[in-house]
Amino acid sequence: MSIVRISYVKDTLYKVDSDGKLQPTERLGTATDPTETFGAQKELNAYLDAELKITAEKLGQKQPVVVMVHGFWYDPADEPKTGADPKDPHSSNNPHLRNFHFEKDVSRPHWRHTRGWPLGLNFAPGDEGAGGLVLAFGWDSTPKVLKPGNHAEAVLDFLSALAEKGKTEAGRNELVRDLEAARTALETLPDNDAAKALVAAFEKCTDALNKGNQFARARALVSATPDLKKAITAALKDVGKEIVPVVDLLAKYSPEIYAAAYKDAAQAASGLAAVLYALTSQVKLKDRPIDLFCHSLGSRVVLQALQQISKTKPKMLDPETGISRVLILGGAEYRKPAQEALNDVLREGTGPVFYNFVGRRDRVLTEIAGAYNPCGGEPRNKKPIGSYGLGNRMMNGNHWIDIQLDTDEDDSHALNAWLKSKGHNLTVAATPKAIAGANGVKGADPMGILNHWSYYANDDNLKLFGLILRDRENWALPKLRKEEPPIPELK
Known part of the structure; x- marks a missing residue:
């Protein structure tokens, strides 16, 4: 395999087997207090060392290492329904089964949000890391109710x-x-x-x-x-x-239910920070870039984890030898806390580069994350970065870019047109109203509520994200800015 699996439940990190099942007796340590996140994690380090000997045996220096973080309403302890195929992505809300898989023939992945991320990003299950390495991080994002x-x-x-x-x-x-x-x-x-x-x-x-x-x-x-x-x-x-x-x-x-998940995301950040520290400390991965790939509420987990790292282990944020690229799909974090996290992460003038994919027609973000507003207070706390972007304010310009994935108000698709003009090897949808699964990068679906999952349910979207992770020179941010991809106008 080319994937390492870890889950974080109730302040504790756990091993996960190859079928995605959490191993309740195989604890890898606890992570609750950000100031203690980087303490001795012997079990975690030993687990990663053993796993990397298998999953990264043939890992090339130029192949990506990507940590994946899911969003709202997943439960890493959830097991397949009685009588169901244990590897069927539809069988549970366990993220390792639902999205962190290599299954090719998944029925109705758009409707059920079951597209496999590693396979879509061109990772291979049995190549021992020859095509890159994935670390799948699961966290409990399902409120008790x-x-x-x-x-x-x-x-x-x-x-x-x-x-x-x-x-x-x-x-x-x-x-x-x-x-x-x-x-x-x-x-x-x-x-x-x-x-x-x-x-x-x-x-x-x-x-x-x-x-x-x-x-x-x-x-x-x-x-x-x-x-x-x-x-x-x-x-x-x-x-x-x-x-x-x-x-x-x-x-x-x-709204209080969503607020509970939002709070849990900040707690899960301590677990992710501990995993990132242990990962960057591995001899096999020493001094090589590590990327992050997240969706929805996973953006809060990622940004909060990086903020913790900036205050405790800032050297990990060197994009050449540590955390390098962060891809955010439909981010549910809000503008103000996102900007506060960036201020800390980028305060030395260097740090990771963020590719923030925005969907203006994402009804889940506007009608749930935007309306519920667990942060309270000013307007920026009501605007998720996945709907409104963050913009090129202050130091963000060299490290953050908002890219509009869905259509404009006139139904034109600027990103597809731009990709075609640059000769990128992606097919182009005839219209933004094309049925789910049609060719072309897109962020809008005929069933509007599904927009929130179009980011990864669409094959060509995943191809685009894979290019950013693999064709690093051509997708470096300075070069990208010169080529002027469609950037959403801030509201």
């Missing part, structure tokens, strides 16, 4: 969010109205114990939000949690579809 059978346990997190909302009078009044509406609707349910318990639990929560101060409200909500957990567990089992008001309530406050 979205995990099968975990709804009751998620109520604690949900109530914490409600308590936070209840700090202001306006927020508290809105919550009281919502809880009261849910309680009233639940009174129409069948006259059984599950429904009665659920109504009583909602009444207890409503009462808690009417307590005198925020501390009293928080204490009351915590005390109400056991009853609500039991009631929701019973209702999910006995009431079934008639529990719609509860689902509606959770949906209304679902």
